[in-house]
Amino acid sequence: MSGSVLFDAPGPNAIRRSRILSIVFAVVAVAALALAAYQLWLGGAFYQDRWDIFQSPDLWFGARGLMVGLRTTLTIAAIAAVGALILGVVFSILRSAPSKWVRVPVTIVLEFFRGMPVLLMMLFILIVFSTGAYWAVVWALVVYNGAIIGEALRAGMKSLPKGQRESGLAIGLTPLRTTLEIELPQAFRIMLPIILAQLIVLLKDTSLGYIVGSPEIIRIGRQLVDFYDRQGGPYALSMFFVMLAIFLAINITLSWLVRVLARRMAQPRRGGPNLDGSKTEAIPLSTQAMREVKDPQAEITRLPGAGMGGQG
Amino acid sequence: MQALLENWPLWLQGMWMTLLLTGATTLFGLPIGILLAGMRVSPVAALRVVATVWTEVARNTPLTLVFFFTAFVLPKLGIILDFQLGAIIALTYYTSAFFAEAVRSGINSVPIGQAEASRSIGLTFSQTMGLVVLPQAFRSVLPPLINVVIALIKNSSVAMGFFVFVLVSVAHRLSNTYGDQALQIFLGIALSYLILTVPLGQLVDHLERKWSVQR
Numbered sequence: 231m232s233g234s235v236l237f238d239a240p241g242p243n244a245i246r247r248s249r250i251l252s253i254v255f256a257v258v259a260v261a262a263l264a265l266a267a268y269q270l271w272l273g274g275a276f277y278q279d280r281w282d283i284f285q286s287p288d289l290w291f292g293a294r295g296l297m298v299g300l301r302t303t304l305t306i307a308a309i310a311a312v313g314a315l316i317l318g319v320v321f322s323i324l325r326s327a328p329s330k331w332v333r334v335p336v337t338i339v340l341e342f343f344r345g346m347p348v349l350l351m352m353l354f355i356l357i358v359f360s361t362g363a364y365w366a367v368v369w370a371l372v373v374y375n376g377a378i379i380g381e382a383l384r385a386g387m388k389s390l391p392k393g394q395r396e397s398g399l400a401i402g403l404t405p406l407r408t409t410l411e412i413e414l415p416q417a418f419r420i421m422l423p424i425i426l427a428q429l430i431v432l433l434k435d436t437s438l439g440y441i442v443g444s445p446e447i448i449r450i451g452r453q454l455v456d457f458y459d460r461q462g463g464p465y466a467l468s469m470f471f472v473m474l475a476i477f478l479a480i481n482i483t484l485s486w487l488v489r490v491l492a493r494r495m496a497q498p499r500r501g502g503p504n505l506d507g508s509k510t511e512a513i514p515l516s517t518q519a520m521r522e523v524k525d526p527q528a529e530i531t532r533l534p535g536a537g538m539g540g541q542g
Numbered sequence: 543m544q545a546l547l548e549n550w551p552l553w554l555q556g557m558w559m560t561l562l563l564t565g566a567t568t569l570f571g572l573p574i575g576i577l578l579a580g581m582r583v584s585p586v587a588a589l590r591v592v593a594t595v596w597t598e599v600a601r602n603t604p605l606t607l608v609f610f611f612t613a614f615v616l617p618k619l620g621i622i623l624d625f626q627l628g629a630i631i632a633l634t635y636y637t638s639a640f641f642a643e644a645v646r647s648g649i650n651s652v653p654i655g656q657a658e659a660s661r662s663i664g665l666t667f668s669q670t671m672g673l674v675v676l677p678q679a680f681r682s683v684l685p686p687l688i689n690v691v692i693a694l695i696k697n698s699s700v701a702m703g704f705f706v707f708v709l710v711s712v713a714h715r716l717s718n719t720y721g722d723q724a725l726q727i728f729l730g731i732a733l734s735y736l737i738l739t740v741p742l743g744q745l746v747d748h749l750e751r752k753w754s755v756q757r
Contacts, residue, residue, distance in 0.1 A: 345736040347699035353717075482598065
């Protein structure tokens with residue numbers, strides 16, 4: 231905590247006190263963990279017969295194995311991410327259309343999509359369009375995240391200097407081409423960290439497929455537990471730990487990537503030198519957007535710009 | 543829509559459960575979140591580590607997996623909970639991390655010059671926090687906290703997959719019985735969520751507009 235402006239640099243006494251507190255707390259925390267582990271050990275959680283199934287290749291690579299579930303999870307996330315990006319671009323263009331007759335209904339529809347749980351949308355698509363669980367999950371994720379990304383891109387376009395659009399129109403581009411070629415690419419760059427963060431949330435949300443019945447990893451894990459429990463000790467706890475490890479590994483890596491990217495983009499990008507040797511102006515980045523991204527896992531329901539902001 | 547109107551006690555039951563989960567989770571999760579946020583800025587290293595691990599693990603685990611733990615793993619360990627209680631525990635664990643991050647980002651959003659200025663006019667740590675930083679932090683904390691609650695209302699729907707009868711379950715059950723009215727039923731349930739989330743969202747907008755002017 232050196233360098234905090236909130237209090238003076240700690241003297242020798244304060245340093246000793248905080249070190250003692252730290253050690254005491256660490257001992258208490260370790261003791262609590264050890265107690266929990268001991269209880270689990272008494273219950274047999276670490277006996278070999280709770281973990282032996284993980285040595286069988288069938289559990290990992292069989293036709294209904296964990297890796298197949300993981301592949302489904304990742305495939306759904308990938309398809310939905312691409313779809314959501316495309317839909318997001320379409321939404322953002324419609325949302326900032328010049329005609330009120332387009333803009334207002336689209337705004338209401340977007341608010342509608344963002345205000346309900348994704349799970350409800352999955353069930354709706356599953357039951358009303360009878361697409362099957364897999365595609366219900368994909369489509370619901372596309373629509374829900376498309377609405378959020380569309381809103382992000384709109385906020386990004388709104389944060390651009392007015393001159394960008396004006397100069398696009400002035401050199402004779404049509405309004406649509408100005409949006410597509412001048413405004414959207416810049417909005418995309420400004421909002422990239424937010425969009426990537428939302429894609430991580432999308433990946434986590436694929437696990438809702440468990441409820442509607444798409445064969446993603448948690449559902450597969452549950453089926454494997456039910457299957458192997460008939461042959462031996464309860465495997466639910468060990469399966470939980472394995473799935474937790476898989477998700478933590480993927481999500482923490484992705485969050486870290488987003489954070490690195492956000493930090494890199496927070497530094498203003500400079501183009502090459504001008505003809506007279508002076509540096510070009512940096513492209514302005516939305517500071518609000520950068521603030522958001524310190525939290526790549528936040529489930530963004532509302533976005534900066536136009537009196538909105540924060541995450542939730 | 544008629545199916546919904548005819549089955550209003552069912553709707554009420556789902557609505558009540560959604561509100562109960564949201565309310566109970568906020569009640570338990572918010573204090574834990576504030577505690578975690580405090581631990582993360584504390585001078586004691588061990589507290590910081592524990593709080594960081596807690597928030598990172600909770601935020602990177604899908605909510606479904608947390609529910610899997612309370613609904614299927616805990617009973618195998620001999621801890622048999624009521625499904626509603628299990629849902630509240632799962633949501634509280636998951637949401638506490640988001641509450642913590644909202645509080646922390648709120649505290650961090652107070653410009654550092656505020657603390658520097660109050661320190662340089664001779665205020666102590668507690669005076670700086672109590673008179674200068676926290677009152678301002680409260681303003682910037684409230685909107686993101688409400689956003690967390692909005693997300694929580696939507697997240698409570700996951701409890702449906704784990705034997706708790708929430709609003710989504712109403713849509714599921716009724717659309718099975720009244721297949722021909724599925725569209726209206728889902729629309730009605732979606733609107734039921736919107737009457738919870740939209741006013742809260744507007745409150746956030748209002749608070750942000752009102753308070754951003756004053757700084």
